[in-house]
């Protein structure tokens with residue numbers, strides 16, 4: 619494994635799919651609780667404004683670079699990330715390995731019926747895979763329903779718990795409950811159940827191989843357009859930060875501050 623590549627405060631594990639899978643399987647074998655997050659550029663940007671989210675992400679055991687934007691931005695940083703490891707692909711890799719073991723999985727998240735459909739599909743695709751339970755993701759935090767879900771998960775005792783509540787909810791939820799959950803691998807999976815169920819189509823291989831999955835998503839789900847505007851902003855900010863400048867966009871105004879003087883100011887303020 620080749621260490622950490624830290625981008626805008628997020629310490630990504632610089633690892634290939636094979637390495638990420640290896641660590642997951644070892645953790646399962648050694649029963650070592652491991653929280654996996656898969657930050658993409660949108661999440662990195664959200665964490666700049668949401669301190670709790672930033673701390674929660676940093677608290678993950680494995681931070682996998684999901685999104686070609688992270689890989690491209692990392693090229694300007696020391697220890698550039700070797701490859702994109704899509705959360706959705708890692709999930710399927712895990713399934714293909716644990717289908718022949720006693721390890722079981724629970725799907726939490728997505729709209730009513732989606733996790734169920736995903737579970738049926740995955741159990742057909744990976745014969746022997748045992749999904750012991752599913753629950754949709756539209757429950758209230760700190761509600762009796764949430765308590766029942768946690769109790770159900772613990773009574774079923776799945777070794778792998780996939781949580782797809784969208785970010786930052788899923789990461790914050792995992793951070794809040796990981797200690798009381800029995801599962802060994804707890805992973806934030808975003809909209810993966812939508813993909814695994816077949817409700818959302820994954821980009822064809824051409825787009826994936828050319829780092830254009832984001833473009834496919836844009837043309838097939840134009841409603842995401844506004845969300846995706848954050849991608850170029852992320853690239854500019856990530857590169858700026860690498861070279862010591864904090865670049866911010868407010869309306870049609872751009873502000874550029876030198877990071878070093880910022881830091882000096884902060885240090886002075888601390889001393890005062």
Ligand code: UDP
Nearest residue numbers: 727728729755756782783784785808809812
């Ligand atoms: N979701 C959920 N509960 C919520 C909000 C969202 O289960 O309170 C689910 C939603 O149904 C979808 C996923 O979380 O399956 C978020 O998908 P999105 O494509 O936005 O996530 P991404 O993969 O881009 O992080």
